[in-house]
Each structure stands twice: as C-alpha cells, then as structure tokens.
Amino acid sequence: MSAEALIDTFGRLHDNLRISVTDRCNIRCFFCMPEHPVEFVPRAEILGFEEIERFVRIAVGLGVRKLRVTGGEPLLRKDLPVLIGKLSRIEGVTDLALTTNGLLLAELARPLYEAGLRRINIHLDTLDRQRFLEITRRDELHRVLAGIDACLRIGYRPIKINAVAVKGLTEPDIVPLAHFGRRHGLEVRYIEFMPLDAQGLWRPDRVLTADQILEILGREFGPLVPVPDGDPRAPAAEYLFADGVGKIGFIGSVSRPFCLKCNRIRLTADGKLRYCLFALEETDVKGLLRSGASDETIAATIRATVRAKWLGHEISSSRFVAPPRPMYAIGG
Numbered sequence: 001m002s003a004e005a006l007i008d009t010f011g012r013l014h015d016n017l018r019i020s021v022t023d024r025c026n027i028r029c030f031f032c033m034p035e036h037p038v039e040f041v042p043r044a045e046i047l048g049f050e051e052i053e054r055f056v057r058i059a060v061g062l063g064v065r066k067l068r069v070t071g072g073e074p075l076l077r078k079d080l081p082v083l084i085g086k087l088s089r090i091e092g093v094t095d096l097a098l099t100t101n102g103l104l105l106a107e108l109a110r111p112l113y114e115a116g117l118r119r120i121n122i123h124l125d126t127l128d129r130q131r132f133l134e135i136t137r138r139d140e141l142h143r144v145l146a147g148i149d150a151c152l153r154i155g156y157r158p159i160k161i162n163a164v165a166v167k168g169l170t171e172p173d174i175v176p177l178a179h180f181g182r183r184h185g186l187e188v189r190y191i192e193f194m195p196l197d198a199q200g201l202w203r204p205d206r207v208l209t210a211d212q213i214l215e216i217l218g219r220e221f222g223p224l225v226p227v228p229d230g231d232p233r234a235p236a237a238e239y240l241f242a243d244g245v246g247k248i249g250f251i252g253s254v255s256r257p258f259c260l261k262c263n264r265i266r267l268t269a270d271g272k273l274r275y276c277l278f279a280l281e282e283t284d285v286k287g288l289l290r291s292g293a294s295d296e297t298i299a300a301t302i303r304a305t306v307r308a309k310w311l312g313h314e315i316s317s318s319r320f321v322a323p324p325r326p327m328y329a330i331g332g
C-alpha cells in the first residue's frame with residue numbers, strides 16, 4: 001500500500017471515486033428530484049473533461065482504483081464517450097463503471113463500449129408503465145427497456161439493475177424485477193429509499209427494507225442464500241436464488257448501513273469533493289483546479305477531506321440531518 005494511501009481516522013482505505021458529470025436529468029424521479037422548477041448548476045460551473053481527468057489522475061496517485069461515472073443523468077453530458085475514453089486509459093484504474101437511467105442507451109451504449117466501458121448499472125424501479133410514470137413523472141419505460149436490450153446485445157457484463165424500493169408503492173415490482181433479472185442474466189439490486197429527495201418526501205415508514213424484500217422474494221422463490229464469498233467492502237449484500245439461477249443484491253443504506261466499510265469519495269459535477277453521500281460539508285476542488293493550484297496542493301486537499309470523514313450517516317438516529325443537496329445534485 002502506498003504511503004500516500006487515502007486512509008481516514010477510522011482506518012478505512014478509500015480507493016473508490018464516484019464522479020458526477022452533470023446535475024441535469026431527462027426524467028424526474030420523485031425520490032431524487034423536484035418535479036419543477038429544477039435549478040441546475042450553470043454550465044460554466046461544471047467541471048470540464050480536462051479538469052475531471054486531472055483530478056482523477058491525482059486521486060489515482062493516492063490509491064484510487066475504482067471509478068464510477070454518474071449524475072444527474074450522465075448520458076446527457078455532451079461527448080460522454082470522450083470522457084470515458086480518457087478515464088479508461090488512466091494507468092492504475094482497475095474498474096470503470098457507469099450508472100444511468102438508460103433512456104439514451106439505445107444510441108450511446110455502442111460508443112461508450114467502444115470507448116472502454118464494460119460495466120453498467122441501469123436504474124429501473126418497475127416494469128409497469130403506469131408506475132414508471134408515477135415514479136419518474138415521464139412516460140419513458142420503453143426507452144429504458146430498449147437501452148437494456150442494447151447493452152445485452154453489445155456484451156456489457158455485468159449489467160446491474162438499480163431498483164429503488166419504496167414502501168406502499170413498489171412492493172408489486174419486487175418479484176417481476178427478479179424474474180426479469182433471472183431471465184436476462186441481470187443482477188437486480190434493490191436500494192432502500194434514502195432521505196435524499198428534493199421535496200422532503202422521505203419518511204422512515206416509506207423505506208421498504210432489505211429484510212422485507214427478502215420476505216417477498218422468499219414467498220415466490222423460496223429462501224435466498226447469502227453469497228458466501230461476497231466482496232466484504234462492497235455496499236451490496238448479495239444473495240443467490242435457491243435454484244442457482246441468478247443473483248440479487250441489496251443496498252440497505254437505511255436498515256443495514258455499510259458505513260464501517262465505506263471506501264468512497266465523491267466529486268460533484270460542480271467540482272466539490274465529498275467524503276459521504278450525506279456529508280454536510282464539502283471541499284471546493286474546482287476553485288483549486290481553476291486557480292493554478294499544483295497537483296501536490298490538490299492531493300493534500302483530497303487527503304484532508306478523507307481525514308475529516310465521519311464514522312457514518314446516522315440516518316436512523318434523531319441526530320440525522322439531511323444534506324442540503326438532493327441526490328441529483330450530489331451524484332448517486
């Protein structure tokens with residue numbers, strides 16, 4: 001391990017960087033964005049590709065190995081395959097992935113693959129057109145399905161489905177999504193609804209927990225079996241179906257927080273570095289990048305941000321304060 005490694009005061013090693021490339025989106029999921037009006041960051045405040053690339057090279061020098069490009073909706077960022085190409089060529093990066101809502105994948109999956117992308121997470125909460133409309137306030141399910149189809153044909157592996165689970169709303173979607181995943185060789189990951197929406201809609205009793213989803217799935221498929229040798233640092237708890245066909249995962253941020261093994265830092269589209277999705281403070285990196293700061297100064301800033309990291313988000317405690325920025329503005 002390099003002497004420069006990003007280790008926080010709780011001994012956690014940080015080798016995973018999530019990069020938001022835009023806060024804009026072409027749908028309006030209620031758990032992430034307000035319906036309207038949405039105030040986006042002015043374009044001049046968004047980091048350029050050269051700025052992102054420079055930051056990533058410095059972070060890789062500090063031991064970052066895994067990158068995930070996200071947003072907002074990252075496929076809305078003009079020329080995204082150019083950025084993917086730049087990131088995939090950085091020596092030291094062992095893993096490059098993208099999280100998208102899939103709407104533009106039918107057109108962009110091919111150029112992204114050619115630029116070096118292989119791993120993709122596609123956000124899909126329901127296979128029901130009406131509920132898709134209710135959740136995203138847009139009638140675009142068919143485009144997500146076309147995007148998944150394109151990724152399967154092109155050969156992306158793994159393709160994971162991110163399904164946000166909301167109590168009182170998405171229970172009917174749990175089993176159909178699992179069948180869909182098994183049929184197409186996709187790993188469905190159920191994500192507990194987190195307090196990151198823009199309209200204060202989150203409540204503890206709207207969280208459909210991993211245990212409750214396991215129970216729903218167990219009634220359909222029989223008891224699921226925890227993956228024995230799962231990556232101990234991965235946020236998702238993975239399970240196998242008893243018949244051996246397929247795998248699912250849970251991001252149980254609320255009922256099963258994984259803060260103790262967190263290895264992530266996040267760069268927002270407007271160049272702020274965050275040590276946690278729920279952090280209340282952030283470090284201005286764009287100012288450094290645009291004022292001629294040296295690589296050493298930027299590296300020292302990344303180290304200081306990691307050192308300032310708290311132990312965890314405490315969503316379930318009365319001390320919890322939701323961050324001022326909703327999910328789309330941070331980068332999920």
Ligand code: SAM
Nearest residue numbers: 031032071072073100101123162193194327332
């Ligand atoms: N637009 C892309 C997408 O939807 O995948 C990338 C950005 S989005 C903010 C990243 C992920 O955050 C989504 O896949 C969605 O599953 C998740 N997400 C958004 N809001 C959430 C919330 N309040 N709680 C839990 N997960 C959420």
Ligand code: SF4
Nearest residue numbers: 025028029032072101
């Ligand atoms: Fe857009 Fe993704 Fe947020 Fe949905 S979750 S509104 S697709 S950024």
